[in-house]
Amino acid sequence: METVHPRVLGYLGRTLSLELSAVQQYMTQASLLALWGDGGSADRFRQETVEEMQHAERLVQQMLRLGVAPAASQLKPVSIARDLFGLLQLNIVLEDELIELYAEASRFCLLIGDEANSTFFQDLWSEERQHGEELNHWLAVLNAGPARLRERATF
Numbered sequence: 001m002e003t004v005h006p007r008v009l010g011y012l013g014r015t016l017s018l019e020l021s022a023v024q025q026y027m028t029q030a031s032l033l034a035l036w037g038d039g040g041s042a043d044r045f046r047q048e049t050v051e052e053m054q055h056a057e058r059l060v061q062q063m064l065r066l067g068v069a070p071a072a073s074q075l076k077p078v079s080i081a082r083d084l085f086g087l088l089q090l091n092i093v094l095e096d097e098l099i100e101l102y103a104e105a106s107r108f109c110l111l112i113g114d115e116a117n118s119t120f121f122q123d124l125w126s127e128e129r130q131h132g133e134e135l136n137h138w139l140a141v142l143n144a145g146p147a148r149l150r151e152r153a154t155f
Helices: 006-035 039-065 083-111 115-146
Strands: none
Touching: 006 039, 006 083, 006 115, 039 083, 039 115, 083 115
8 A cells, every 4th residue: 555645635535525515515516406396406416426436436446455444534514595596606615615625636736746645636626617617507507597597496
């Protein structure tokens, strides 16, 4: 087993925590959307859940390859809103947090000469950036539509 900088292990744990937080948030929001009768958006959020679970699995696998037991320190509380527009805004904030953390982790790994982990974080950063762009596009389309599309059942 290779020696890994403790800070790299910290980044792995923090990103795992955020990915699992995203899983929990998207799963909850998918259920909420289904309750509101918005099956299409619920299905899309379920797909987001799967994508975030895949990222979490990759993080777990990387931790195991490095010889450490996976440990997510703390999940963020789920954020909910009164409509799809609000849910998307909240999810963009969470995605931005992931994007920034992956970028920071990749930069740190480059700084210490850990190219393998830098590439690992860079790949996840790229995927999260794409995901963030898709959410921003969805929000822009929704925002450009009639006001009735932004209004949903409230809880």
